[in-house]
Amino acid sequence: MKTITGREENYSQWYLDVIAEADLAEHSVVRGCMVIKPYGYAIWEKIVSIVDSMLKEMGVKNAYFPMFIPQSFLEREKKHVKGFSPELAVVTHGGGNKLSEPLVVRPTSETIIYDSFSKWINSYRDLPLIINQWANVVRWEMRPRLFLRTTEFLWQEGHTAHASLQEADQYSLKILNEVYKKFVEEYLSMPVYTGQKSEGEKFAGALRTYCIEALMQDGRSLQAGTSHNLSDNFSKSFNVAFLDEDGLRKNVFQTSWGVSTRLIGGLIMIHSDDKGLVLPPKIAPIQVVIIPIRPNQAILDAIKLIKSDLNGLSVEVDLRDNLNPGEKYYEWEKKGVPLRIEIGPKDLENNKVVMVRRDTGIKSDCAIGNIGQIAQEMMESIQKNLFLRAEEKRNLSNKNASSWSEFEHGIKTGGYVFAHWCGEEDCEADIKKKVKAVSRFLPFEAEEEVGPHTCINCGKEVKEVKRWAFARAY
């Protein structure tokens, strides 16, 4: 019974099979939308809970804004409306009547939130204003993919207002580094690069977009989170201004930033294997599963003790009597539970259990008295191993390209290709047409190579001393 397609055979199908077999989510009858099933939603709840705590620790306050936005609001920021227009869902009728002005379902909430900010902010004393909301958003999706690209998705969107451009810039970087990168690396074991987006790839309406990007197992990059320095682009359109200490009225400088259910897509793709889902312990809804073999009272009693020794971990004991142990192993492997503990009469006789790590598949015996400590150590070890494994894989596939043929070959074989580039939108569109890849980021951490250099594609002179990262992407 092979229910999961191999990664080598068909990566896209493998991804869908992993999701189906782990019972995470399914497509809805509503095109482009998904149903997040309980096990998948439990992962989202852990993400929400941890990210929310990290944000609150930084003084961020949650609020909630309407999901309907008057169409005219979007139009006030020209680049913003241009960027989002093709993706909008539009409500034209409400309460049985045609609306005098259509409402769009929020694709993101800058416009409706900054309308409120314009009323909330009066003086420099009201700054910085730092607000977050957890919400559903809608961006009409022509090629939906569970978790990665769905018409409706769940996310948090942070929105801030500051007295200076510099403060706004620092804050957007702080969120990127101290919340997003930290969360994704520490909890999801997902190594990310941080950097800045190109003019063509930045958020519609932003001065600059910063991002975290992770490499998936098929060599494609995933944008896992973004943080935008909006400058005063929106504050001018929405009249968000403050009376400064010098008595002058000034527009605020703003940031916005978000991570979404897309993170779950990345989590699945970066760690899972041909047996199914692999979850890092810190994000796993179930961290340890205990499976009794030919259970008798003595074994059930031993399991009770073991469970209390695993205090602090989330433990499931699988006592179902309509499945044999092999079927249970198979099922919990597919669900990505980091550690399996097997205990049968022979084990109990020898006062031990068998432990099986999901990440490596390695089996080991463990004395019953040591289970609590060993399981804790394994949690840490698995968490770390998954990170290092993904990091090594990514680093091994990194390439520098100095010629177009190197570049093209690099893109086709997967992973990040670092190259000098002019940064221009037309040139990026041209590259995309040729190799189906765009720039992912200008890395924060990268060697500076004294120039001038020439653009990898158009050959123009390039002043930027760092190489851009290119890759095919999700």
Added chain:
Amino acid sequence: MKTITGREENYSQWYLDVIAEADLAEHSVVRGCMVIKPYGYAIWEKIVSIVDSMLKEMGVKNAYFPMFIPQSFLEREKKHVKGFSPELAVVTHGGGNKLSEPLVVRPTSETIIYDSFSKWINSYRDLPLIINQWANVVRWEMRPRLFLRTTEFLWQEGHTAHASLQEADQYSLKILNEVYKKFVEEYLSMPVYTGQKSEGEKFAGALRTYCIEALMQDGRSLQAGTSHNLSDNFSKSFNVAFLDEDGLRKNVFQTSWGVSTRLIGGLIMIHSDDKGLVLPPKIAPIQVVIIPIRPNQAILDAIKLIKSDLNGLSVEVDLRDNLNPGEKYYEWEKKGVPLRIEIGPKDLENNKVVMVRRDTGIKSDCAIGNIGQIAQEMMESIQKNLFLRAEEKRNLSNKNASSWSEFEHGIKTGGYVFAHWCGEEDCEADIKKKVKAVSRFLPFEAEEEVGPHTCINCGKEVKEVKRWAFARAY
């Protein structure tokens, strides 16, 4: 500076003033929608966190379903679509194109969820299926009122499937009594009656609707939560069936139940006074505020100690230097913080502080060493006092009516009027026209009076031995 209208003067304006002055929420530019501001949202987060824990304790699992529902889905259950049609928001365009079938924004999710249930349920082993989602929903609102009636609101909606009608009925009552009533009474200090809705007032598509109802200070009733026994009404339309142990394919019996941001409206209206918001300690985002008077280093040091003695409580120390203590008292009173602690040089000399309860306004001295214990006791005392005060007020206004004139007078003077009633929809509509009140519930706990009785309005013979509760309502 009087910013809050008195309750006696204008109750509706008082309600809006309390919300504005406590900075809980505001109307949005989008008609009927509200912005929940950080302090209001913090109350909602506490509600979510507690109710979610109570549900999980009962084995409920969270999931997430699309907010868009094909219009044809709603039409499959005739009474359901009839009930909700006038309130729908309709998406006709998506991604720049006219949709072949319009989508409605969920007013509630029975239809879209039971479409999933029909795929998830195969055999009796899959039952009971017990799912909850936290979501935003939209019901077009012609007469919006912050928290109580808004076009978009936040809620949880639970949905279950059972093998028998009896089990479904028991489950819907279990949620009503063990989650909703318990939560609202213990945490919101809001005494509620439990009972069953009339045919005219039940949920569109339900066999029976059970409810919790609370009396507000102006003598109107608020439906604070509902739990529906849906029988097999939806399972027939959505083909939600299971193979029973006897090998027969049967439709499941279902329940659905919800509480929403409306609870915050009730919370505000039941406890607050002419000074502003009054919050029960268990739901207050800030439980204690400490206000220094002419702060010097010794006072700041003392406050640090006091704060650590208040360990476990949510404490705010108001050190702002642009407001005097009186202004701060006034502000925190308006925000409903249960306990205020004042400490000035004189107090410190005498090794004490002044404590002021928000519910009664009573001031008392407290030795610094006893603050931790006394504050804890006060939290419990305030929590209890608010409940008893509301319960007493409600009970004092309860009336039995045996004639139409008693009934009419009872309704006009406010509070619940208990009367024998035929239960018929036409008769209820007639009562509504005459006195702007409808039946609220047939109480679970009520004296049974041997009949036959005559209907308070139409004079028909009534078999039901209990009196129905009538009141004007929110």
